[in-house]
Amino acid sequence: MNNWLNHQLQAIKLVLSRMHANSLSxxxxxxxxxxxxCLPSLFYIGVDNLSKLTDHMQNETEISLFLKLxxxxxxxxxxxxxxxxxxxxKQYYLVTxxxxxxxxxxxxxxxxxxxxxxxxxxxxxxxDAFFIQAKSVEPDDLASxxxxxxxxxxxxxxxxxxxxxxxxxxxxxxxxxxxxxxxALLAIVLLVIIGNTVRMQILTQQDEIEVSYLIGATNSFIxxxxxxxxxxxxxxxxxxxxxxxxxITLTFNYxxxxxxxxxxxxxxxxxxxxxxxxxxxSTAVLIGWLGSYLxxxxxxxxxxxxxxxx
Amino acid sequence: xxxxxxxxxxxxxxxxxxxxxxxxxxxxxxxxxxxxxxAGKSTLxxxxxxxxxxxxxxxxxxxxxxxxxxxSAIPFLRRRFGLIFQDHKLLYDRxxxxxxxxxxxxxGVPGNEAAKRVRAALDKVGLLHKEKAMPIxxxxxxxxxxxxxxxxxxxxxxxxxxxxxxxxxxxxxxxxMAIFYAFNQVGVTVIMATHDALGMSATQNRVLHxxxxxxxxxxxxxxxxxxxxxxxxxxxx
Ligand SMILES: Nc1ncnc2c1ncn2[C@@H]1O[C@H](COP(=O)(O)OP(=O)(O)OP(=O)(O)O)[C@@H](O)[C@H]1O
Ligand SMILES: [Mg+2]
Numbered sequence: 001m002n003n004w005l006n007h008q009l010q011a012i013k014l015v016l017s018r019m020h021a022n023s024l025s026x027x028x029x030x031x032x033x034x035x036x037x038c039l040p041s042l043f044y045i046g047v048d049n050l051s052k053l054t055d056h057m058q059n060e061t062e063i064s065l066f067l068k069l070x071x072x073x074x075x076x077x078x079x080x081x082x083x084x085x086x087x088x089x090k091q092y093y094l095v096t097x098x099x100x101x102x103x104x105x106x107x108x109x110x111x112x113x114x115x116x117x118x119x120x121x122x123x124x125x126x127x128d129a130f131f132i133q134a135k136s137v138e139p140d141d142l143a144s145x146x147x148x149x150x151x152x153x154x155x156x157x158x159x160x161x162x163x164x165x166x167x168x169x170x171x172x173x174x175x176x177x178x179x180x181x182x183x184a185l186l187a188i189v190l191l192v193i194i195g196n197t198v199r200m201q202i203l204t205q206q207d208e209i210e211v212s213y214l215i216g217a218t219n220s221f222i223x224x225x226x227x228x229x230x231x232x233x234x235x236x237x238x239x240x241x242x243x244x245x246x247x248i249t250l251t252f253n254y255x256x257x258x259x260x261x262x263x264x265x266x267x268x269x270x271x272x273x274x275x276x277x278x279x280x281x282s283t284a285v286l287i288g289w290l291g292s293y294l295x296x297x298x299x300x301x302x303x304x305x306x307x308x309x310x
Numbered sequence: 311x312x313x314x315x316x317x318x319x320x321x322x323x324x325x326x327x328x329x330x331x332x333x334x335x336x337x338x339x340x341x342x343x344x345x346x347x348x349a350g351k352s353t354l355x356x357x358x359x360x361x362x363x364x365x366x367x368x369x370x371x372x373x374x375x376x377x378x379x380x381x382s383a384i385p386f387l388r389r390r391f392g393l394i395f396q397d398h399k400l401l402y403d404r405x406x407x408x409x410x411x412x413x414x415x416x417x418g419v420p421g422n423e424a425a426k427r428v429r430a431a432l433d434k435v436g437l438l439h440k441e442k443a444m445p446i447x448x449x450x451x452x453x454x455x456x457x458x459x460x461x462x463x464x465x466x467x468x469x470x471x472x473x474x475x476x477x478x479x480x481x482x483x484x485x486x487m488a489i490f491y492a493f494n495q496v497g498v499t500v501i502m503a504t505h506d507a508l509g510m511s512a513t514q515n516r517v518l519h520x521x522x523x524x525x526x527x528x529x530x531x532x533x534x535x536x537x538x539x540x541x542x543x544x545x546x547x
Contacts, residue, residue, distance in 0.1 A: 003418045010415060208412070211399045214361050215414045216389035218382070 006124050013230060018201075018225075027231070030230060033237025033288070037280050038244045040183040041140040045249060047179065049171045063142070063158040065130040067147055069097075075154040076128060082152060083130060088145050092132040100126040139166075147288055178304070187287055194233055194291030198226050204301040209303050219300070227289060234288020238281035244282070245267040311337045311468075311499065314359055317367035319353055319523075327353045329523045330367070335501065337467070338492045343503040345520030351503040352396055354520065357472050358501060359391045360384055384417035389417060392461030395505075396472040398453055400445045406432065406442045406456055411462040429464040435489060458489060468499040475504065 067076065076094070083092050101124040108115040134145055142160055150158040202209065209222055240300040262280075312335040319328040327350045327537075335341055335358075343351045356362040357369055369376040371387060379387060392413075401409050410431055414424040432438045435455035445453055454474055463471060464508050471490065475483035477522045519526045 006420055007418055010418075058542075064516075207399070207403075208401055212416060213385075213399065214388070214395075214399070214414065215393055215416060216385045216387075217412050218385045221385075223417055274341075 005225065007221070011154075011228050015225050015228040019229065019232060026198075027236075028034065029193070029233050030236035030240055032193060032246060033190055033233060033284055034240025035086045036186045036197065036243035037238060037284050039249075039282055040179050040186060041241060041276060043175075043179050043182070043243050043250060044276070045245070047172055047175045056088065062148055063132045063149060065132060065152075065155055066157045066159070067130075067154055068156045070128050071128060071154045071292060079130065079152055079154060083132065088134055088136065088141065090133045090135045092130050095129050097124055097126045097128045097133065100124075100129065149157045155263065156309075187283075190284075191289050191291045194288055195231055195295035196293040197233070198230055198295040199299050200304070202226060206303055210301070213303075223296050226237070226292050228290025230288040230290075231285055232288070233292075234285040235281065237288070238284030241280050241284065247279075311335060311372060311404055312501075313368075313370040314357070315368045315370070317357065317364045317369060318348070319357060319362065320365045326365075328357070328364075328520075331525045332367075333518060333525060335499065337499055338494075338497055340491070340500045341502070342515055342517045343501065343520065344505075345518055347505070349445075350523045351520055352472050352523060354518075355469050355472050355501065356502055358468075359393055359470050361393075365384060369534045374490065386472075389413075389464065392464065392466035392469045394454075394457050394461045394469070394471040394474050396476070398457045400453060400456060400460075402444070402446050404450075405442050405444055406459075408473050409445060409456060410460045410463050413460060415491075417428040418465075420539040427463055427465075428459075432460065434492075435459045446453045449479050451485065454478065454482070454486055457487070458486070466498070468501065471491060471500070471502040473503050473505060 013015060065079075067079070076096075081092065101268045104126070105118060108118045132149070135141055136142065136145075146160045149155065158195055312333075314331050317328060317331045320326050331354070343354055345351050345537065353362065357364055357376075358371070359484070360369075360371065360379075361389045363369075363377055372386060372390070374383075376384075376387070407425075407428055410428045411424055414427060421426065429438060429441070432441060435458050437452060437455055437459060437461055440448065440452065440456075445456060449458060454476070458471075461471070469490065473492070475486050478486070490500050492501065
């Protein structure tokens with residue numbers, strides 16, 4: 001046990017000093033791993049945050065009922081009365097075209113671009129609208145309520161706010177599958193890159209490996225330093241990736257903060273995602289280990305072959 | 311200690327390099343292996359060191375049959391030997407100290423203890439002051455001695471030297487022979503292949519003479535070889 005530990009420590013020391021001696025190529029390979037791990041992670045963070053947003057929206061069961069532009073006040077009161085009688089409706093309120101116009105003008109004051117656009121419109125283009133909260137949250141109930149509302153005379157369009165959110169969430173689940181494939185492809189690329197790096201190292205150490213075998217080294221003695229090399233590449237690469245992810249999400253959050261203030265929202269990307277970081281680093285380490293394991297197993301077999309043919 | 315019984319060795323695609331070799335080497339002996347180039351001296355040493363396996367016959371080392379050992383046990387058998395290769399096999403990418411410490415790393419000797427033993431070994435071959443030098447900057451004789459330091463640093467009970475005085479002039483060769491005699495004096499078994507009679511002519515050591523892979527009778531003054539060497543003599547100088 002003590003001997004085993006000693007062997008591991010020796011191997012780690014050896015590997016770290018070798019990596020230090022080749023610090024340029026070591027940091028290059030770590031950087032490559034970092035970037036490759038970073039890409040799917042950022043994609044994941046984006047999609048994950050989007051899906052949180054849509055989850056939130058899907059819980060809202062609001063139906064917007066836009067009326068025809070030329071409806072009379074009488075028609076509006078008729079519709080009002082009709083809505084009041086409907087048992088599926090929990091509550092509703094009316095925003096008249098004038099109120100909506102005022103709201104738009106008030107909001108646009110703070111933003112010169114929008115203000116220009118609104119002023120150019122000249123007259124009010126907005127319809128009267130009812131905003132309806134249904135009792136049920138079931139998609140089917142909502143859909144049938146929407147159809148019945150659509151058929152009321154004077155109604156231009158009934159909009160179920162969850163519809164686009166639903167479409168978005170299908171896209172999100174598709175994207176998640178896509179991320180999985182991208183990540184798997186990148187993992188294969190990394191395996192090849194790491195494997196190749198370790199193979200090159202083995203070639204430069206070929207003499208040492210050969211002599212070591214002749215004077216009684218075990219397979220594990222030969223193999224261990226290279227496995228640690230792979231593990232360290234993965235570890236440093238994974239940490240690189242975490243730093244890059246942090247940097248990029250932070251930068252994005254400033255931009256998003258500006259954007260979401262326009263939408264009266266306090267939405268921002270979740271910055272610190274511990275389990276994601278843990279996954280990134282441990283996956284990188286695992287890939288590093290596996291890449292070097294595959295390389296070392298094959299390369300050592302060929303070194304032994306070479307030694308035999310001497 | 312080392313026993314060959316009807317050993318034949320054939321490399322892939324080669325003829326028989328060793329034919330029906332039987333021999334017995336006792337602990338503490340100093341044995342020369344002679345023969346022309348290509349006679350099979352190196353091959354014989356490789357079979358003893360368990361870096362090659364016999365094609366047929368049995369090789370017994372400390373009562374272990376090399377052919378029957380599991381692959382995982384071979385490294386531990388090899389660690390009993392100190393090997394000096396015909397082509398040195400020094401590592402030219404590191405200094406003398408780092409070259410000599412390699413067997414200790416393999417044996418799992420911890421750092422401080424290892425450094426002490428490396429210096430002791432370098433001292434024994436007169437290279438302590440060259441600790442930090444790169445092998446390529448050493449003379450031929452110094453490189454030979456470095457190879458000896460690496461072979462003895464793990465304190466093996468058997469030294470196997472393949473033409474350690476190879477291309478050296480007489481002075482160097484005598485130096486190196488003296489080192490081997492000193493080790494033999496303290497009980498280390500020495501098996502040395504050599505091209506010519508240089509350095510061994512004056513000794514009473516047993517000589518295993520190979521002729522095209524066959525073990526011949528050794529010179530009359532010395533013990534017969536094909537019979538078991540019960541009366542083999544420990545070296546004197
Ligand atoms: N790995 C190998 N594969 C094929 N043939 C080999 C191999 N090693 C040695 N031989 C052959 O075996 C024969 C004996 O070789 P060996 O190296 O044992 O001779 P040697 O007595 O040590 O010669 P030298 O004095 O030149 O070192 C030679 O004919 C050589 O070509
Ligand atoms: Mg030879």
